[in-house]
Amino acid sequence: xxxxxxxPKFRVLKTGQSMxxxxxxxxxxxxxxxxxxxxxxxxxxxxxxxxxxxxxxxxVPDGYNVxxxxxxxxxxxxxxxxxxxxxxxxxxxxxxxxxxxxxxPGTRLTVL
Amino acid sequence: xxxxxxxxxxLSVPEGENLVLNCSFTDxxxxxxxxxxxDPGKGLTSLLLIQSSQREQTSGRLNASxxxxxxxxxxxxxxxxxxxxATYLCAVRWVLTGGGNKLTFGTGTQLKVEL
Numbered sequence: 001x002x003x004x005x006x007x008p009k010f011r012v013l014k015t016g017q018s019m020x021x022x023x024x025x026x027x028x029x030x031x032x033x034x035x036x037x038x039x040x041x042x043x044x045x046x047x048x049x050x051x052x053x054x055x056x057x058x059x060v061p062d063g064y065n066v067x068x069x070x071x072x073x074x075x076x077x078x079x080x081x082x083x084x085x086x087x088x089x090x091x092x093x094x095x096x097x098x099x100x101x102x103x104x105p106g107t108r109l110t111v112l
Numbered sequence: 113x114x115x116x117x118x119x120x121x122x123l124s125v126p127e128g129e130n131l132v133l134n135c136s137f138t139d140x141x142x143x144x145x146x147x148x149x150x151d152p153g154k155g156l157t158s159l160l161l162i163q164s165s166q167r168e169q170t171s172g173r174l175n176a177s178x179x180x181x182x183x184x185x186x187x188x189x190x191x192x193x194x195x196x197x198a199t200y201l202c203a204v205r206w207v208l209t210g211g212g213n214k215l216t217f218g219t220g221t222q223l224k225v226e227l
Binding site: 004033035040041042043044045048056058090092099100101103104105106 | 116144146153154155156157158161163201203205208214215216217218219220
């Protein structure tokens with residue numbers, strides 16, 4: 001049982017490049033979330049999903065897209081990366097109606 | 113707007129000291145409140161979760177309290193140890209209209225316990 005895993009762990013992009021961050025969970029959780037963590041800002045919710053094939057916007061969704069084609073995976077895409085998207089990205093998952101979210105180890109993204 | 117604030121931003125204490133971390137939130141209609149620990153370069157680990165109907169939760173040397181009416185929670189750490197050095201995050205859960213729930217995080221308190 002690996003829990004929540006994130007790929008890649010680190011990435012450096014140039015402005016305008018695109019990339020996809022992968023989150024995978026093997027706990028059969030219905031809900032999955034993407035957050036970003038910035039100094040002095042705390043964690044902020046980007047997008048979330050309450051089930052396969054469904055996604056919804058969080059606090060700071062602009063510049064990101066997500067997909068949940070399989071229950072165990074939640075993808076976060078940056079179509080045209082900007083320096084303002086330099087951050088640490090965390091994925092989390094939980095059962096429907098559960099109290100505790102389980103977090104992945106994070107992806108550190110730098111956009112030059 | 114639902115906001116969570118943590119004070120102080122950083123704290124340094126000698127080993128063995130008891131300490132209190134503070135968290136305040138703006139909307140008292142919370143679902144629950146959770147304290148997390150984050151070590152440098154790592155993800156978040158849940159420490160304690162307090163339901164909206166509860167006043168406190170305890171785990172080992174940790175005790176978290178909740179006062180919804182005043183919009184405050186405290187995390188009490190007894191007999192601090194160098195291994196307690198980490199960033200402590202407070203997160204408040206509010207239910208989302210479309211289903212699921214949203215954790216709103218404070219900016220954290222960076223704790224250093226010195227020998």
